[in-house]
Amino acid sequence: MRSHLLLGGGRALYVGCFDALPRHRFAANAVLVGLDDAFDLVDEDGRREQHEAAFVRGWQWHALDFHGGRAAVLFLEPGVRLSRQVDAGVLREAVETALAARKPEPWTELFQNALNLGPCALTFDARIARVAALLSTLDDEPADAVTLAQRVGASTSLVEHRFSEQVGVPMGAFRAWHRMLAATTLALRGRSLTEVAHAAGFYDSAHFSRLFRGMFGLPPSKVFTHGLTGTVLESSGIR
Numbered sequence: 001m002r003s004h005l006l007l008g009g010g011r012a013l014y015v016g017c018f019d020a021l022p023r024h025r026f027a028a029n030a031v032l033v034g035l036d037d038a039f040d041l042v043d044e045d046g047r048r049e050q051h052e053a054a055f056v057r058g059w060q061w062h063a064l065d066f067h068g069g070r071a072a073v074l075f076l077e078p079g080v081r082l083s084r085q086v087d088a089g090v091l092r093e094a095v096e097t098a099l100a101a102r103k104p105e106p107w108t109e110l111f112q113n114a115l116n117l118g119p120c121a122l123t124f125d126a127r128i129a130r131v132a133a134l135l136s137t138l139d140d141e142p143a144d145a146v147t148l149a150q151r152v153g154a155s156t157s158l159v160e161h162r163f164s165e166q167v168g169v170p171m172g173a174f175r176a177w178h179r180m181l182a183a184t185t186l187a188l189r190g191r192s193l194t195e196v197a198h199a200a201g202f203y204d205s206a207h208f209s210r211l212f213r214g215m216f217g218l219p220p221s222k223v224f225t226h227g228l229t230g231t232v233l234e235s236s237g238i239r
Helices: 086-102 106-114 126-135 144-150 156-167 171-188 195-200 203-218
Strands: 003-008 011-016 020-024 029-034 038-040 048-051 052-058 062-065 068-077 229-231
Touching: 020 126, 020 203, 029 038, 029 086, 048 106, 048 171, 068 086, 086 106, 106 229, 126 144, 126 156, 126 171, 144 156, 156 171, 171 195, 171 203, 171 229, 195 203
Parallel strands: 003 229
Antiparallel strands: 003 011, 011 068, 020 062, 029 052, 029 068, 038 048, 038 062
């Protein structure tokens, strides 16, 4: 099976075959759907349960085992919640339709509708919204908590606490997510992993690979293979 990766609007959808993924934590909320069978989800306390579909909160430790089967994973930008319960059957049908079509239009429709889950942005404190905007840029400006708190006129402790509370992940994870999207966009455009690592603000390709594995449970080389088809549906600000 060819794997598919779509990016746009702070979201990412990956469809492919997976084996066991060791303990990791996404920097964004994620919806997981088994396309062939149920999969195992091990939570942060070590409890193992089987699911046809599951919602995993950003920055929550977990492990997964898809037993070599196909799965769809939709990542929603941190600070976005779902407006309805996950319906595994609806999601599976939408993905299977796109896989069978062998043309881009069904993928585009599926992705732009976020798999009919109706993601809704949360309401942020104005200062936290400003911090999020600063963290989502890829410039080399200092992005530590102290500097960001000073720029928005608040205490460091208030900014750190409210950011995690309102956005759902720490500031470092939020910044890493946006840099990972930028790197992935460039990789889909044919750039090497070394090039994308530097362009997206990582120290080097080893730094990028280490964070990628920690965030998704597998190395980037397993994703960006010759069997991958990818589409960037909206500009992410990277050229």
